[in-house]
Amino acid sequence: MKPLEQKLTALFTGCTALLFTCVLLFSMYHTVSQYREYEDAIFRSRLNLCIFTVQGGEPLTEPYLNGLKDFYFLFSYDSDGISSMTTGGWTPETPPEILLKSIKQRVTIQDADSSAGAGHPSAIETTPAVIGGEHGDSYLASAAVVSVMGDKSSTFYLLMLRSPTFFIVRRHLPFYLLIWTCGIIFLFFLSRFLIGKAVRPLKEGIKKQRGFIASASHELKSPLSVIMAAGESALQVSQNPPETVRALLISQKECIRMKKLISDMLLLASGDSGNWTLQKSPLRLDDLLIDCFEELEGICRSRNCSLELLLPDYPMQKVSADRERLIQVLHILLDNALTHSPDGSQITIAAGRDGRFLFLSVTDHGSGIPPEDKPFIFERFYQSDKSHTQKDHFGLGLSIAKEILQLHGGKILLTDTPGGGCTFRLLLQKLL
Template sequence: MMRALRRRLALVMTALTALVLAGALAVTWQFSQQQYTASAEALFAQNFTALCDRLAEAATVSDAWLAEQERASGCLLFLQDNGAALHYPGTSAAQNRAALETQLWQAAAGQLPPETLGSAAVRQSVTFAIDGPDHAPYRCAAALLPRGAHGDYLLVALAQDTRFLSRHGLATALQYAALWLAGTAVLLCLCFWLAGRALAPTEQALRRQKEFIAAASHELRSPLAVIKASLQALAEQDLPAARQAQFVRSSQAEADRMARLTDDLLLLASGDAGRLSVQLRPVAPDTLCIVLYDQFYPLARQSGHTLALELPEHPVPAIQADAERLKQLLAVLLHNALEHTPPGTAVTLRLCAGGAKAPLSIAVADNGPGIADADKAKIFERFYRADPSRTDKQHCGLGLAVAQELARLHGAALRVSDTPGGGATFTVQFPR
């Protein structure tokens, strides 16, 4: 499912970015084509002006010079001296040249009226476009050059085949298309990689959710199996009373275990959904620690542990917390310390008041076997057990996950470190 989602997401991202790239390249191509056309027009006008200046100053010009001007400018040059056409070997076939010349002078006659030709005293020039005999578009310019004071004149016309603009546009369009294809291929690879990075947290969350559901199902299956077996045994007619009481106690213990597991699962699910909230009120942390110490002292003696309470000598300022949720958090840490350490070892509930720089913190330290460095980053995961072979039914691996969620709700940080001399210390550090 994630692979298909990644492919679809990559394709959508590629399509959108490729569309933007196509638009940008299209605008760039259009701008470059306009610039190229404008440059060609400016060069044509510059060549025509230079040619007119040379013809206006020269008394005579040779056919070779005229042919060289055609080759240099890439245009066709036509001349009329007092209305008589001047022919010379040009750069194009004579038949095509004659047909184009006829069309050109006809078009120029509309721009330069014949009745004004002999009376013009200054140079006149016009530009226009025609379709040649081969249906090719031509850019044309014509100029009337007065020669002397007797009404003599010279008509100069220059025609340029503008099909090179279309060829240039097609060539650059193909280049831009190739650039777009290459860019799209790069974007596809990049989007596929980005989609993988973007979906990695989701994929990890789904994997953890599946593992969470599988582990929860397994944990719930065990007490249900015990309860079912006990009920089947109680259905026997000749079962002794002592044996019946044993099955009832076993069923009650498993039901209590299921209730605790269900409460933890609901708390974690509410936290994941953002529906878990706390009622923050001023709480005296020293008073809270004393209450917890009084509650767990009998349990510590019963399990063979020494429970100590360490409080600062000076008064401790109140903190904003949910007293019940905070008790639940610290109770998890105290239960773990008492149940995961051997009898005869000490457990300490320590309150460290924050000074000007240090924040307030509450720690639970034990002198048990400690936690390996490789496991310290994993112990807060749900259903995680440092020893996979452990089959203790009283612990399903949710306690520290619940504690971390409760710490997060208070804006606090829950950390684990080594106790000097051996053991583990869990510290809840509150924000300043």
């Protein structure tokens, strides 16, 4: 349940974070647009100020432009055709001649308003336009024709350097990053709270279900033991007719099956409730196989199969593991291999090194597992035999094996055996 809750929290946080990021990006775009509007308003104000200055008969000198506190550039022509170029103490990246050519292409100068009477100053200005330079620089540009007293006129082109977009973004970026970080943290905790609240009824239901399974298994175990004991006592009576003996043997066999099922269910219920404890100790996997080989070989002989042991020719490093639990997993995998292997076939158990992992493997040459069943074989009560003719198995063994490996911080992998069959490989972290 916890992995599902974590996935839902991550999904909810990711979706809301994506939406929040889009809102912040739109806000940043709006900030850049507002800054551009501010630049345009400042430029219009400076343009009008220059017009009033010229109408007052004062020249637009370099100290004057420098006093405007922005990066301005001026081309001017008087009524006698004399031209001049004035800067505010800086040099544009693009040559002035190219800028003048660009502004003349974008901005059209019209004659002064003829309706203005003689001796009355007048001015015509163009709408500011954006022109680009050769090096990524851009400017706001406008032109004005100013008529002054005495039928004289002056034409000038005013340019103002625009702030690069990345400069505007960089200036506001720390603020937006702070807002984004705080927002993501808030969304994460909000998501965890909401998901936790939403799945709480489900968790309580699962907890009650697990409690019921554990209690029912415990309650079934006691009468089952009594039935088995009574059956064993009845079998020891020599006067039993053959039919009675046969019936008692069948009952005994079914009781053993039920006892195994109850034991597996109790084991899984204990794992679900977090009550599984591991008695870990440093051990070598090759020594483990050597110690339990005789026992495993006897099981194979009783099922008309042979067992092969493959060990590496180098000393193996140790792992931290519960010896009895690993032997339990080997028994599960060996029983699974024997169930799907024909009489007379060979089963191989091996140990070795796989990158940063050490492994144990169990290989059979039986019928194998169909590809469509492989994603589900570790699920509880799942059996590839849909007819359930294999009455000695309930589909819990591989689930238990996976739980044990996960408690060890390892994993169990399934691959096809060349020529038919399947190979289960147990991967465990080696001790440093």
